[in-house]
Amino acid sequence: MRLKWISPLLLFAAALLVPSARSASLAPEPPFTQCPAVGQDTSCGILIVIDTDGSLRVFYDPSQGPYDGIEDTLVGVVNNSSKTVLSIPLYGGGDIFGFDGDGICGIDPNSDPNNPMPFDPRPAGCPFGPTGYEGPGVTLTPADAFTGTVSFGKGLAPGASAYFSLEDAIQTKCSPITGVPLIKQSNSKWSNVPLGGDPKLKLTIGSFGCYLTDVVMVINYYAGQLGLPFTTDPPTLNAWLKANKGYDKGGFIIPQAVLQYATNNGVTLSYRAVNHRDDFVTDSLVCSGQPPILLVGQPHWVTATGQTVTAGGFITYLVNDPGDPMVYPNDDTLEPWAFNYQGIDIYTTDPATPAGLYVFIHSPVDVYLTDPSGLREGVDPTTQTTYDEILGSFYRDASLVDDTMPASGDTSPHDKVLYIPHPDDGVFSVNAAGTGSGPYEIDFQAYDSAGALSTGPSFSGTASTSTRLKFSISYSSAPGSQLVVSLFGDLNGDGKIDCSDLAIVRASFGKKTGQKGFDPRADVNGDGIVNVLDLSIVAKLLPPGTVCP
Amino acid sequence: MLRSRSAVLFSGFFLAALFPAAAFADAVLTVAPSAGTVANGSSFTADVNISNVADLYDYQFDLNFNPAVLQATAVLEGSFLTSGGATFFLPGTIDDSAGTIDFNADSLLTAISGVSGSGMLLEIEFSAIAPGSSAISIPDNSDLILQDSNGALLSAAAPVGGQVQVQGDTTAGVPEPSMRWLLTAALLACCILAGNNRLRRVPVEI
Numbered sequence A: 001m002r003l004k005w006i007s008p009l010l011l012f013a014a015a016l017l018v019p020s021a022r023s024a025s026l027a028p029e030p031p032f033t034q035c036p037a038v039g040q041d042t043s044c045g046i047l048i049v050i051d052t053d054g055s056l057r058v059f060y061d062p063s064q065g066p067y068d069g070i071e072d073t074l075v076g077v078v079n080n081s082s083k084t085v086l087s088i089p090l091y092g093g094g095d096i097f098g099f100d101g102d103g104i105c106g107i108d109p110n111s112d113p114n115n116p117m118p119f120d121p122r123p124a125g126c127p128f129g130p131t132g133y134e135g136p137g138v139t140l141t142p143a144d145a146f147t148g149t150v151s152f153g154k155g156l157a158p159g160a161s162a163y164f165s166l167e168d169a170i171q172t173k174c175s176p177i178t179g180v181p182l183i184k185q186s187n188s189k190w191s192n193v194p195l196g197g198d199p200k201l202k203l204t205i206g207s208f209g210c211y212l213t214d215v216v217m218v219i220n221y222y223a224g225q226l227g228l229p230f231t232t233d234p235p236t237l238n239a240w241l242k243a244n245k246g247y248d249k250g251g252f253i254i255p256q257a258v259l260q261y262a263t264n265n266g267v268t269l270s271y272r273a274v275n276h277r278d279d280f281v282t283d284s285l286v287c288s289g290q291p292p293i294l295l296v297g298q299p300h301w302v303t304a305t306g307q308t309v310t311a312g313g314f315i316t317y318l319v320n321d322p323g324d325p326m327v328y329p330n331d332d333t334l335e336p337w338a339f340n341y342q343g344i345d346i347y348t349t350d351p352a353t354p355a356g357l358y359v360f361i362h363s364p365v366d367v368y369l370t371d372p373s374g375l376r377e378g379v380d381p382t383t384q385t386t387y388d389e390i391l392g393s394f395y396r397d398a399s400l401v402d403d404t405m406p407a408s409g410d411t412s413p414h415d416k417v418l419y420i421p422h423p424d425d426g427v428f429s430v431n432a433a434g435t436g437s438g439p440y441e442i443d444f445q446a447y448d449s450a451g452a453l454s455t456g457p458s459f460s461g462t463a464s465t466s467t468r469l470k471f472s473i474s475y476s477s478a479p480g481s482q483l484v485v486s487l488f489g490d491l492n493g494d495g496k497i498d499c500s501d502l503a504i505v506r507a508s509f510g511k512k513t514g515q516k517g518f519d520p521r522a523d524v525n526g527d528g529i530v531n532v533l534d535l536s537i538v539a540k541l542l543p544p545g546t547v548c549p
Numbered sequence B: 001m002l003r004s005r006s007a008v009l010f011s012g013f014f015l016a017a018l019f020p021a022a023a024f025a026d027a028v029l030t031v032a033p034s035a036g037t038v039a040n041g042s043s044f045t046a047d048v049n050i051s052n053v054a055d056l057y058d059y060q061f062d063l064n065f066n067p068a069v070l071q072a073t074a075v076l077e078g079s080f081l082t083s084g085g086a087t088f089f090l091p092g093t094i095d096d097s098a099g100t101i102d103f104n105a106d107s108l109l110t111a112i113s114g115v116s117g118s119g120m121l122l123e124i125e126f127s128a129i130a131p132g133s134s135a136i137s138i139p140d141n142s143d144l145i146l147q148d149s150n151g152a153l154l155s156a157a158a159p160v161g162g163q164v165q166v167q168g169d170t171t172a173g174v175p176e177p178s179m180r181w182l183l184t185a186a187l188l189a190c191c192i193l194a195g196n197n198r199l200r201r202v203p204v205e206i
Helices: A008-017 A210-224 A233-244 A255-266 A279-287 A499-507 A532-541 B177-194
Strands: A048-051 A056-060 A072-079 A084-091 A137-144 A147-156 A162-168 A270-275 A293-296 A300-309 A314-320 A343-348 A356-362 A367-369 A376-380 A387-390 A394-397 A416-421 A427-432 A438-447 A452-464 A467-474 A484-487 B028-031 B033-042 B043-062 B071-075 B087-090 B093-095 B101-108 B113-130 B132-136 B145-148 B160-171
Touching: A008 A343, A056 A279, A056 B043, A072 A147, A072 A452, A084 A270, A084 A279, A137 B101, A147 A162, A210 A233, A210 A255, A210 A293, A210 A300, A210 A343, A255 A270, A270 A416, A279 A343, A279 A376, A293 B160, A356 A367, A356 A427, A367 A416, A367 A438, A367 B101, A376 A394, A376 A416, A376 A427, A387 B093, A438 A467, A452 A467, A452 A484, A467 A532, A499 A532, A499 B087, A532 B043, A532 B101, A532 B145, B043 B160, B071 B093, B071 B101, B101 B113, B113 B160
Parallel strands: A048 A072, B033 B160
Antiparallel strands: A048 A056, A072 A162, A084 A147, A137 A147, A270 A343, A293 A300, A293 A343, A300 A314, A356 A416, A356 A438, A367 A376, A367 A427, A376 A387, A394 A416, A427 A467, A438 A452, A467 A484, B028 B043, B043 B101, B043 B113, B043 B145, B071 B113, B087 B101, B093 B101, B132 B160
16 A cells, blocks of 8 residues: 655655655666557557656657557556555546557557458457456556556566556657746745735745745646736735635645636636656656646645756756745755655646545544545554555645745644545545544535535544544535535534533433434434444543543 | 332352352353342342453343332442443333333443453342342343443353342331231131132241
8 A cells, every 4th residue: 555645754754865866877778678569669658667665757768659650658567666566546648548449459540440450569368458458467447538547456566567558649758848937935025925724823925835836837827828818926816715715724725726716717727636756647747738736845845847857867857946046946856855756736727527525634633534435545543554545535744844944844734634536426434533632623625516615514622542533424516515524423413522422322222213212313323223332332432531420 | 219228138149159250251240149038128239240251341231120029219330330430321211010120231431441350230229019039130132232342242141130039028017926926827717718829828937
């Protein structure tokens, strides 16, 4: 299981210790023989390398164009990590999962339409799956035309390789994007402007406004691409977000609010996220003219605009860094961050529903969510298990380093955000457990398919390591739907579990469904009778030290 | 309202003495004392004990008795579960016409460990209302639930009940010896004449 959420300290340590950059001389050299000859290719056009830390790197063989000579790409994968990899998610700048029949085991579009023929040559043993794009042992599961999962059956063992094909002439090596304006959060016009979130935190654009400024750069870039006269700046977007619930209380900017702002100004965008380094995604975006925003450093956000090789021979990305160049020298590449990054936020013009579900966790609590189909996302601290089973979702520490003095290590609050893109309609559960002692708050927020906001109740209390909470979330993407959140054990719905909830069980104790005095709220386990099984469920959820009369 | 307890005249022996705790694989619920004799009109208590339990977090069970002989007046929490922390005790519902005390329950509070070992779960106050015999039993039914702190059901052996013998009415005072002889003779005569075998079995304190 890939580590989805990493503490900032670990991120910093990883940035320092892991040799995350690849020098050009150490990059695998083509030909990439992990793929057999198919059509016009004699080997892989692209090689995805699963690196030692689980991140994805991508290498390109310029001599291998589309195997159909038009717009399909032969892709190899090699696992250089020490663990067996079950699957990798992929997102392309184009509709790489928009399969149309000309996979490596499909029909050669250059053949006579009256006598369609397969590719010559093609892999021995075709077909390997229902789409015709699969290689041996590979399953391709599109989520939509742009996003999907590549699965490797029982897993891709360390050192093993596989191959498959994707739509599009995927470009992973290209010229930089032009037209992405460089905007600095340290601009004296706005550096002292307070950001959203809890005012007591005293966050300013200059200190913690890197992501806000990156988003402004991206919106202005797309507005320019669309030929719109519209431009914005950090304080303007900040003011709109503050007025439209675009921040959580910890200062996290909610992407759906950004989408709404952009749409209001004629720039229709969609949002996706990748919560690990994935050069396939970054390269695909950069090469399709869609600048991704990268999570770097301790942490900090920058906007990638192209690829480059440094004077020292390191393959890296060109970036627009909103930080102060006096604080982050050499900030036009990823060099200040050991050539590494840990996540990608993607604002593109690709169509995608703005529907999304957020859980905001203000420590000391960790959570994991289970969706209606049983897939999980988040962290269960009781078993030290990290779940990363929902495509495109993340469980992320949203804190940012103080960009005015990053060496201090000062950050915005270590609030965590769990995000589920385009959630299924149905009931989700969220299990929360205390990771330490102190006050906690858990908030819920959702967006429907029209991008309309629905806010759930806020739950707060005092946590300890024995704190266990379970929430039920009823979500519908239908426009106008309202998020319904209930705390398991909170029988009277007052947002907390206390003696008044036990009193509800007592009032119905021994009663069965249909009997006078039966209160369905008291039948916590839903077995049709109120008894000690229900009583003990609520009893265990009471805060430490609770004594009930 | 609890009545003050009068002296209890118990005899017999305890099953627990015959079967040491270590002999049981499962937790055992036992009514104590297992047998006893009380005077009609008196009050007494019976305990429900548990032995050999591990990590008990909560329990629930019913109790049955003979309503023609006994009347339950109160159900009180025992000391076993409270030794583990704060509890939420629900005394069972007393039905003195049916002879039942249903849904006696108790649970620890908050996410803590359960209690292990042996001890008293609860005590029941009874009044002896008529001469006769009454079992005090815990039905081995679906209402009998023992759970550990993880919410897992704990296995329990068949509960061991108790038996109470209520002697003749003593609340009217102790008769004089001569009067007592006459009354006894008259009573025997009535029984013979009526051919009432049941009455002949009524224990009479001499």
